[in-house]
Amino acid sequence: MTQSAESFNKAAIRKIKKNLLGVASFLLICLAAFITIFAYFFSGDKVKNANQQNVIIAHQPMGFKQLLLEIPLDNYTKTNSISDFFFGKDIETEQVAIDSYKIEADSVSYIPYLGQGLTGELTKISLKEWTDKGIPKSEVENDxxxxxxxxxxxxxYGRDFYSRLVIGTRISFLIGFIAVFISLFVGIPIGAIGGYYRGKVDDFIMWLINVVWSIPTLLLVIAITLAIGKGFWQIFIAVGLTMWVEVARVVRGQFISYREREFVEAARALGFSDLRIIFKEILPNILAPVIVISAANFAAAILVESGLSFLGIGAQPPTPSWGNLIKENYSHIIIGEAHLALFPGIAIMLLVLAFNVFGNVLRDAFDVK
Incomplete structure (x- = not known):
């Protein structure tokens, strides 16, 4: 049995490798997962949520370059913790856009940048702003x-849009991962119990499924969100609790078709418990449709979160997600900054497409038939 299962898995992996579109989709999903974990490594702005604001340089085009001076605040710390690497730093410096500068014996002189064609007045700031916080004079110009x-x-707001887009990957990817986990955790046992035992238990489960199924997903998520509050984790739970229905329906239908098969009858005759028959005998044979519905739910969760964030119910500012990036910038399409709304939309489209394609590839590869 072990050798047979191993051979089946190797054959499935060979099928996946031969499908170039499936491999490309898998690599795109892996890239999104990698960026999700190490978002602040790829981000140009290391501040939490890439929220370093500088309104003087707002609405600048792609590829814009600017000379910047950072003045440490009272909460400035010289060392970075592991938490800073994964979750970003607090705002510890005041960022000033400048045209030119000169470091003197005890001060830094600079001309602030005020926009195209505008020149600011010469400003001086004491080097004590740095040295009092343990920063040597030699490091001021370099760092x-x-x-x-x-x-x-x-x-x-003058924030680095590339950094906001990169960190927004974290919300959009995690919402799919956690929503699918919740839907599988709830939907598989409910569907398995209904399909295996039938009778009144199945009638009650089908009634519950039909009630939840009759409510539009977006409205149900909005209702749950309003009940448990807005926030980072609340939206994950709300989306997950609405997606178990599809999993439960698919699992129930598969269990109904498998419960009378010969190998299930043989397991009963050997005295195996219902729990073992459900999870050890039947469930491994219905993984293909569960994988497909999970991939579809992953894609749907990303779309639902994006829609909620666009409506202002999802991830709350300044936390970036692809949905609220579109909300913040969709009006900029008519003023020559269409990329601020188009890039998050393209990111959503590519990730959703990748999950749908890869789900279909997995279904074909692992179909036991």
Whole structure:
């Protein structure tokens, strides 16, 4: 049995490798997962939620470069913790856009940047702003004055849009992962019990499924969100609790078709418990449709979260998600900054497509028939 299962798995993996579109989809999903974990490594703005604002450089085009001066605040810390690497740092510096600068014996002189064609007045700031916080004078020019390139330009608050887009991957990917986990955790046992035992238990489960099924998904998520509150984790739970129905229906239908098969009758005759028959005998044979519905739910969860964030019910500002990035910037399409709304939309489209394609590839590869 072990050798047979191993051979089946190897054959399935060979089928997946031969499907170039499936491999490309898998690589895109892996890239999204990698960016989700190490978002702040790829981000140009290491502040939490890439929320370093500088309104002087708002609405700048892609590829915009600007000389910046960072003045440490009272909460400045020289070292970075592991938490900072994964979740971003608090705002510890005041960021000033400048045209030119000069470091003198005890001060830094600079001319602030005020926009195209505008020149600010010469400003001086004491080097004590740095040295009092343990920063040597020699490090000021190397670490606190630099030219930054904004790959995708800046938004209405002067934030690095590329960094916001990268960190937004975390919300959109995690919402799918957690929603699918909740839907499987709830839907598989409910569907299995209904399909295996039938009778009144199945009637009650089907009544519950039909009631939940009759409520539009978006409205149900909105209702759950309003009941448990808005926030990061609340939206994950709300979306997950609405997607167990599809899993339960598919699992129930598969269990009904398998419960009378010969190998199930043989298991009963050997005295195996119902729990073993459900989870050890039947469930492994219905993984193909469960994988497909899980991939579809993953894609649907991303779309639902994006819709909720666009409506202002999902992830709350300043936390970036692809949905609220579209909400914040859709009006910029008519003022020559269409990429601020199009790029998050393209990211949503590509990730949803990748999950749907890869789900179909897995179904074909692992179909026991």
């Amino acid at each position: 606190f004055i630099y030219k930054k390139k904004f790959i995708f330009g800046t938004d209405a």
